[in-house]
Amino acid sequence: MFKRIRDWLDTRRVNKMGITASEWESAVADWPVMHRYQGAERDALRDMSLRFLVRKSIVSGGGFEFSDAMRLKIATMACVPILHLGLDWYRHWYTIILYEGDFIPNRPYRSDDGVVHSSSPVLSGEAWLRGPVILSWDSICNTGPHARHNRASNVVIHELAHKLDMLRDGANGAPPMHPDMSAGEWHDIFTAAWDRLINDQQHHRSLPIDDYALSSPAEFFAVCSEAFFEAPQTLHDNMPEVYRLLCQFYRQQAVGFAASV
Template sequence: MLNWLQRLFKGKATERAIPEALWQATLADYPFLAQLPATQRSALRTLSSRFLAHKEFHGAQGMVVTDDIAVAIAAQACLPVLQLGLAWYDDFVGIVVHPGQMLARCEQTDDIGVVHRYSEVLAGEAMEGGPVALSWPDVAGAGHSAGQGYNVVIHEFVHKIDMRDGAADGCPPLPSRAARKVWHDTMQTAYDGFRDKVAIAERFGGEPTWLDPYGATSPAEFFAVASEAYFVSRSRFTEDFTPLTVLFDQFFMPDRPPA
């Protein structure tokens, strides 16, 4: 870690403003952050400083977490909670940064009781009640991959939002049964339509989907994948998922002026 982040951690959770040069370098690396309105960029900088004061970064396999790595992750992680607040992330402290993608050992039992064990390559992982793990190359490339709607930090931190009321199921905690019904109905319609498009593309040579087909694997993954695209490529996302843009605005950004 470099000097600024070391001083921050020695301050024992004392919030310190992200230095101007470091913040500007982060905006330059991630244009979707630089394109936010000035008031939102200022609020994001403040929230990112608070995030850094209360989270602990760990480098895997001897990786050194530098100031620019920590600030890049903090800024992207704080984007989904810019209006919701950091309390949505208060169930964990640790963020583990890997120098490359991770190999996870998985186990799944099929419908007839046979256990299948396999390995899966991951760019990130969010653990219920536990830390978030991220591949630094995927984080670092997020400025370039925004045009494809891809962002591993937002993906994993949206899973943490989803997990606030238990295992990720594609629906975050909402204030009423009516709100949950609207969420479920809107998401289910979009998810079903997306799964159909992915199936047509994969099985019958149809046009590939712009949104990552990984979102078709479950409602929880669809929520995370859709949220990535909503935050980093809003206009393109809205072309395919206008009802979801409206739904996500109401949840993530209720103070946003109507389009």
């Protein structure tokens, strides 16, 4: 019942925004991933993106002035991973803070050697447990199959993958499993893929995904998710078992232009 009332309220607020289908189309036209979503699936993505915008606030970081078209593009990138999961997978958080460029969080941080520093390194994105997502527009523009160290990159998908991961036991590389999935299989396959990439790195072999993935299991899942949507064929060909599990998790076949599984 509550869901029906919320959907009705969302619909009213979406209608009040008055964003047309052609405005949405032009906002997302330069993102190649959109070719994968056609017909009813594309309509569903547009509808979800508008509902995303009425449930979440995109606010300025550092006085950055952004347009409705930019908000639409961010919302659409955010909704692609949950298109077949539902907006409730982004529950418990409400705000995206958007900076023009990379940003330095105003707080101490602890580096890998355990030293606490008074300022943090420059970031292109960040996701807080039950808190906001912080994004750099410059990094969003630098999206694609070869955008970061010649590997797939999409900072929106990366940070939102962290949000999905955080739904179960914090960010540890294991988001909630669907009933037809096995947490044990997920652990085994991701661990085997991690071990193989560590081995490849130690032997100076080229990795199919950005080596930032090897920072932690949480980063591994987030970077694999970027590759799943931005360079699916590469992920499919080089890490087929990880690709298969991400198909099951996201309930999408990203290779080719196929619709949902």
